Amino acid sequence: MRATAMRSVEDEPGQEDMALWRQAREGDPEAFGELVRRHQRRVWMICRQYVGPDEADAAAQDTFLKAWSRLESFDGRAKFGTWLTRIAINTCLDRIRRRKRRGTVAEEGAGEDGPGLLERMPDERVDPERWAMQRQAVERLGACEERLSARQREVFRLRFYAEMDLEEIARSLGIHVGTVKTQLHRAVHRLRRELGDVR
């Protein structure tokens, strides 16, 4: 009973997406604008993981323009967000391929942190020493992520930074959910070991 109630609450955003998608498919840009508003942070975060901070905004915009031109092809069997995630990932992989063709790719560098990442000023109430330590720990986590396998890193970042659930990651990447679980477990295990005593 409780599970049913919880599921229906969870399903609400999906239902709203579907209603907006139907309106957008009829050519209503305002409905599409609302879909953008609902998903743009996550799409940006996904793009951020693949193409890096400099290109993430352009890749995210590209994603939505492609989605708009392909609204007809969404059949509603997956969540709208999952469908959008696939477009975002494909868009990013395209950009990486094009970069490689032009010979301007910095290998793994694409996903690395930009210079401004950790330059946020701390809240005045935060102890500066504690803030500096935390900042160091966050930097170290980023560095450790770079040493994960590509798949582990991808799954870890989609799970924790794009805040996708395991099923959604599996569908978006076209892999089995068991594989997602395994890769995530290994990623966390390895990060924890490499981070050592920074926590």
Add this chain to the structure above:
Amino acid sequence: MNRHLSDDEIAAAVAAEKLAPERARHLEDCVPCRREVDGLLELIAERRRALEAEGPDFEKQRQQILEGLAHPAAPVVALHRRHIWRPILAAAAALVAVVGIWLQMTRHRPAAVLRPLPVEQILSDVDATLADRSVPGFESLDSMIPAPDEMASMIDDTKTAS
């Protein structure tokens, strides 16, 4: 029972995997184990916040996307525009060749003076240009179409989830 969580169990807890009931109970009651799990989760959350802080002005981004709907896919269109001239130029060259042949024939010059134009070759060049699928700008659209096996797995996953 009172044994602390192993590294594997801590990783499992961080990854939100289901622990055996007695291990889950231990985690609930044990401050050092909870600190391990919560510490790593908090660090990850802090990094997510730092990444989010890099984000663009999302309202501005939304407006740019909506403007883009009215003027669709500028970069892709630009590529198409640049390369759309290739088939047009090839077709124009073929037309010039055909008109040239016709003019030569209507002037009734002696056949021996005529240098035969490589009409077959020109037409096959035109065909090749028109059939060229490597025109930049198409590949990004082609790759948007999921491969049949990918599509099948999406459908399968949807079925098992429902």
